[in-house]
Amino acid sequence: MIHARGIEVSFGSVKALDGVDLLVADGEVRALLGPNGAGKTTLVSVLTTLLTPTAGTAVIDGFDVCNQPNEVRSRIGLAGQYAAVDNLLTGRENLEIVGRLYQLPKAVAKKRASEALERLSLTDAGDRLVRTYSGGMRRRLDLGASLVGRPKVLVLDEPTTGLDPRTRIELWEFLRELVDEGATVLLTTQYLEEADELADEISVIESGRVIAEGTADELKQRMGGDVLVAAPVDRNSLIALCEIVATVTGNEARLTDSGSVSAPVNNKVDSLVRVAAELDRAGIELAEIAIQRPSLDDVFLSLTGDAPTVEES
Amino acid sequence: MSTAIRPDAAQAISRPSLFGDAVTMTRRNLLRLSRTPQVIVFSTIQPLMFVFLFNFVFGGSIETGVSYINYLVPGVLVQTSLFAGSNTAIGLAQDLESGAIDRFRSLPMRRSAVLIGRTLADAVRSLITAVVVVAVGFALGFRPGGGVLALVAGIALGVAFAHAFTWVFTFMALKVRDVEAVQAAAFIPVFPLVFAASTFAPVENMPEWLQAFASRQPVTLTADTMRALFNGTDLGSSWFWALVWIAGIFAVAATLAVRTFERS
Ligand SMILES: Nc1ncnc2c1ncn2[C@@H]1O[C@H](COP(=O)(O)OP(=O)(O)OP(=O)(O)O)[C@@H](O)[C@H]1O
Ligand SMILES: [Mg+2]
Numbered sequence: 001m002i003h004a005r006g007i008e009v010s011f012g013s014v015k016a017l018d019g020v021d022l023l024v025a026d027g028e029v030r031a032l033l034g035p036n037g038a039g040k041t042t043l044v045s046v047l048t049t050l051l052t053p054t055a056g057t058a059v060i061d062g063f064d065v066c067n068q069p070n071e072v073r074s075r076i077g078l079a080g081q082y083a084a085v086d087n088l089l090t091g092r093e094n095l096e097i098v099g100r101l102y103q104l105p106k107a108v109a110k111k112r113a114s115e116a117l118e119r120l121s122l123t124d125a126g127d128r129l130v131r132t133y134s135g136g137m138r139r140r141l142d143l144g145a146s147l148v149g150r151p152k153v154l155v156l157d158e159p160t161t162g163l164d165p166r167t168r169i170e171l172w173e174f175l176r177e178l179v180d181e182g183a184t185v186l187l188t189t190q191y192l193e194e195a196d197e198l199a200d201e202i203s204v205i206e207s208g209r210v211i212a213e214g215t216a217d218e219l220k221q222r223m224g225g226d227v228l229v230a231a232p233v234d235r236n237s238l239i240a241l242c243e244i245v246a247t248v249t250g251n252e253a254r255l256t257d258s259g260s261v262s263a264p265v266n267n268k269v270d271s272l273v274r275v276a277a278e279l280d281r282a283g284i285e286l287a288e289i290a291i292q293r294p295s296l297d298d299v300f301l302s303l304t305g306d307a308p309t310v311e312e313s
Numbered sequence: 314m315s316t317a318i319r320p321d322a323a324q325a326i327s328r329p330s331l332f333g334d335a336v337t338m339t340r341r342n343l344l345r346l347s348r349t350p351q352v353i354v355f356s357t358i359q360p361l362m363f364v365f366l367f368n369f370v371f372g373g374s375i376e377t378g379v380s381y382i383n384y385l386v387p388g389v390l391v392q393t394s395l396f397a398g399s400n401t402a403i404g405l406a407q408d409l410e411s412g413a414i415d416r417f418r419s420l421p422m423r424r425s426a427v428l429i430g431r432t433l434a435d436a437v438r439s440l441i442t443a444v445v446v447v448a449v450g451f452a453l454g455f456r457p458g459g460g461v462l463a464l465v466a467g468i469a470l471g472v473a474f475a476h477a478f479t480w481v482f483t484f485m486a487l488k489v490r491d492v493e494a495v496q497a498a499a500f501i502p503v504f505p506l507v508f509a510a511s512t513f514a515p516v517e518n519m520p521e522w523l524q525a526f527a528s529r530q531p532v533t534l535t536a537d538t539m540r541a542l543f544n545g546t547d548l549g550s551s552w553f554w555a556l557v558w559i560a561g562i563f564a565v566a567a568t569l570a571v572r573t574f575e576r577s
Binding site for chain 2: 048
């Protein structure tokens with residue numbers, strides 16, 4: 001569905017993309033995971049025909065983004081990094097205008113606008129000016145605008161940045177519904193957790209290159225997965241704690257400088273419960289116990305510590 | 314629940330229509346305008362202030378051959394078109410900054426419709442302002458003797474002049490791309506054009522070197538043509554050169570703006 005080869009983009013002396021290859025299958029959800037300045041938005045811009053690459057080619061649903069931009073545009077829906085909704089129009093007007101510009105007849109554009117409002121729980125606010133919307137509502141409306149054309153490919157640039165946790169989870173649920181209906185989705189994010197929740201495959205991008213690709217599990221494997229961290233109230237019990245954690249998890253437990261014990265775990269909940277039970281029995285009181293998920297930092301540290309997985313051939 | 318997302322196989326991919334897209338974009342900008350009536354109010358108060366001030370302060374001391382208010386109204390109409398042009402530039406720069414333009418550029422539409430919609434909506438605004446200025450002029454004694462048709466033709470010329478210049482400001486906005494910078498930049502061409510002209514006083518009283526410029530530039534030629542139409546006097550050749558200027562400015566600025574926009 002999306003096939004990009006050797007995409008390069010230079011802004012003056014800054015090389016924003018340095019040979020990106022990307023292959024996304026029909027119906028797949030792909031996350032582009034990367035820190036600020038990695039080149040996510042630049043890649044999104046190339047794939048949505050907003051930016052002509054300095055080198056390389058990209059094809060969406062069989063159409064070339066450089067030579068057949070209109071065919072590409074009628075097949076994609078874009079929700080950019082900053083909600084591109086019009087404050088001085090109502091939510092409904094925003095959607096209808098986008099529908100008209102997708103070349104839909106008036107009646108169809110109206111119907112699609114109502115549908116999108118309903119799907120995004122904005123029906124009640126639909127006839128209010130967007131100026132009065134909260135940040136989360138604006139995001140939802142922006143997403144709605146990317147849906148009115150019933151695109152084959154949805155491109156979402158950091159769809160949940162700036163949302164509170166509850167709204168974020170609601171948006172995830174909504175995206176999952178879309179995927180169940182067969183959409184191909186390319187989304188960028190700075191959060192591994194989000195990529196993990198939504199994506200089939202993750203492309204890790206840094207400094208304009210794809211430095212790793214795979215499922216969330218595969219990537220985490222490479223970093224050693226989740227880690228159990230426990231700290232005793234009494235520092236003198238550290239050694240005993242260390243032994244218990246090692247026994248229960250079956251992995252090597254490590255003492256940290258801050259006075260806690262950490263060990264990789266395979267079965268999160270089970271390990272947590274069993275460690276707690278064992279400690280209770282041994283009479284060791286805990287100040288803290290937690291399962292820490294690898295953060296984006298961990299991913300990058302581990303990936304950039306490794307040799308890059310994608311070499312330019 | 315219906316599937317709002319499922320790719321629609323039956324959806325014919327009709328070629329984007331320039332006319333349809335331009336109508337949609339004009340409608341969008343007019344809707345926006347209707348939500349900020351204060352913009353219309355303030356951009357109308359300004360020319361009204363010029364009408365009042367110049368009429369009462371200078372009216373008695375400027376010799377124009379006709380009543381000063383009859384001389385002044387066409388001048389203010391032309392001046393307003395240029396001053397209001399910065400609104401065009403600001404509106405477009407705002408759209409560029411807000412990401413609205415990126416959304417439009419990702420849609421299967423004719424890109425030039427974005428600019429056409431902007432400039433046509435601004436032409437409507439110019440028309441509203443022009444009608445108010447003429448009406449207030451009436452209250453102050455403006456008496457066009459050329460008849461209704463000539464009055465309409467004069468206002469139409471004023472709007473055409475304004476429209477041509479909105480393309481200049483559109484081009485500037487596309488080059489400068491920053492709301493505040495473009496606001497400041499827009500006034501650079503405006504001041505010499507408005508004041509080294511027959512806007513408020515005849516060019517005959519200017520030093521000769523300035524007259525050479527003032528008598529040939531579009532503001533003078535357009536204002537003089539409007540005066541001749543309004544007052545029913547001899548049109549001379551100013552109407553021809555006014556039209557040449559307007560057509561020329563429109564053609565060059567619109568081409569440059571569209572080209573810049575489509576390549577960006
Ligand atoms: N228009 C531009 N002119 C110059 N440099 C640019 C431009 N756009 C992006 N860049 C540079 O290209 C690099 C990649 O930027 P990009 O916006 O793609 O990153 P990103 O991954 O989307 O980051 P973020 O998470 O902050 O949105 C950055 O170094 C940025 O400074
Ligand atoms: Mg970005």
